[in-house]
């Protein structure tokens with residue numbers, strides 16, 4: 258095996274490995290992997306994606322930054338230009354984002370589930386687990402002596418908590434290479450997370466080969482392990498009571514997934530998508546086995562995983578992201594191609610990394626999370642609702658009372674929250690449901706803005722759009738006047754405005770529905786993914802690349818097809834299921850939702866006839 262320093266990206270000797278082993282930092286600070294084979298497909302642990310820098314792309318490797326960091330002394334959050342403290346995060350949140358419930362008439366809950374799942378592919382849970390489980394005391398006197406604790410103050414005149422008496426919101430600092438001990442303290446804090454930076458279904462296949470082998474693979478027919486319960490297929494479950502599904506209401510609720518990573522047991526939306534894409538792997542493997550009876554488990558598994566990741570990228574890039582950022586915008590900016598042909602923009606000089614700004618910008622979507630998960634029967638009749646924030650770490654709920662059937666129906670029938678500067682009260686006042694007595698996700702978002710050391714909003718705005726902003730007047734046309742007035746009340750100068758505050762108040766981008774700076778930070782990463790990923794599914798020149806026929810099949814895929822193939826009792830759905838059903842998007846039988854023809858993967862060596870003629874045309878059509 259090879260040993261690489263996870264931060265510096267260079268090979269290290271056994272002495273160094275032993276030193277880490279002694280100080281218990283091997284897991285975080287050392288990447289151990291087998292030498293690269295240029296013809297091998299995508300590795301689960303992300304190594305060998307870039308053949309020159311083989312540990313880049315693995316977990317625990319550094320983020321990149323779009324703009325260099327800006328901190329105060331000792332890497333504490335920066336102050337206002339005047340040297341005064343910046344406004345409290347909670348004050349910014351309560352003033353800049355209103356609270357209420359306004360249902361979107363355009364986007365469905367499914368779009369939000371898919372987005373949160375996408376973000377879970379590139380971050381990890383430990384920063385949240387830190388304050389929920391390991392340091393629940395940051396608001397208590399004990400928290401004062403713990404340098405990890407950085408709780409958020411609630412002012413006396415808070416619109417909600419002047420009545421409740423709460424004066425503090427629990428929070429801890431983000432974990433960094435410095436705090437873990439990979440690199441010396443005293444340098445710019447660099448965030449560390451466990452997911453691989455690639456958008457590669459980390460929440461399904463995990464980030465480490467050993468976990469996938471032990472918890473994922475069935476070693477039969479290319480399948481992932483699964484359980485059947487009341488006619489439904491689930492990922493395998495933990496058999497002990499001591500598991501991460503803390504909120505399971507026993508004795509009825511017992512299910513807790515035992516997957517290679519725990520992400521699938523966390524937020525409701527991530528859980529749903531993880532179950533669906535887990536099942537989808539087995540659906541694909543089964544189809545492949547039908548057309549290729551001579552393929553062994555290994556080949557079926559690897560091909561099914563490659564296709565599953567490709568389908569996921571296809572619906573993210575061509576369906577989900579356009580529903581927010583605008584289809585034409587994404588074509589113009591080179592994020593997607595309208596032609597459907599191969600596309601090869603790989604550049605080995607660009608390392609497979611995620612910008613720190615990307616998952617941070619995605620937090621803006623907290624404003625679009627509808628708090629009540631509505632459930633419907635198979636005919637679309639409303640049945641009941643449940644607060645989604647109370648589903649975190651409560652996998653068991655999905656498996657009782659047919660809930661997953663009704664939640665699945667709700668996912669494409671219920672609207673998300675509207676994009677409108679208004680956030681759901683469950684997000685702003687509860688956030689973590691029963692896990693904390695009080696929490697405001699968006700106050701934490703604002704506080705993290707500062708602990709990540711992002712430069713001011715105006716610097717990002719200038720980096721994205723060129724034009725400098727020198728005064729609050731320059732925000733005219735970018736931000737509505739009433740919100741400029743609030744910014745002016747809160748901040749001394751326009752150059753003090755935090756990045757997230759700017760994103761919260763911007764007017765949506767032309768041709769799309771998101772704030773322009775969110776757009777800019779998001780497409781930067783979406784482009785980086787395809788440029789830096791040697792295994793990008795649209796490439797004709799990657800190991801085991803799809804042929805034109807196969808890519809053509811992948812291009813047909815939609816989230817509606819996913820639910821038709823593996824959703825619980827889904828027999829009809831609208832073709833664009835991230836958007837609400839309506840005049841141009843009528844619900845139809847699943848038979849009318851384009852499906853993948855797995856004949857495109859038929860291997861003539863298996864000796865069965867093919868359904869395609871030599872021009873790649875489906876003879877059966």
Ligand code: HEM
Pocket residue numbers: 369370372373374376380381384385428524525616617619620622623625626645646649688689698701702705
């Ligand atoms: C039920 C709804 C949701 C809950 C309960 C929830 C909860 C949380 C929590 C507790 C955090 C950590 C806050 C902190 O920094 O202390 C967080 C961060 C985050 N959330 Fe959500 N969230 C929800 C919905 C969403 C949605 C719809 C998205 C869409 C993309 C999203 C994306 C993110 C991202 C990207 C982060 C940052 C993660 C990181 O950098 O480690 N969340 N969320």
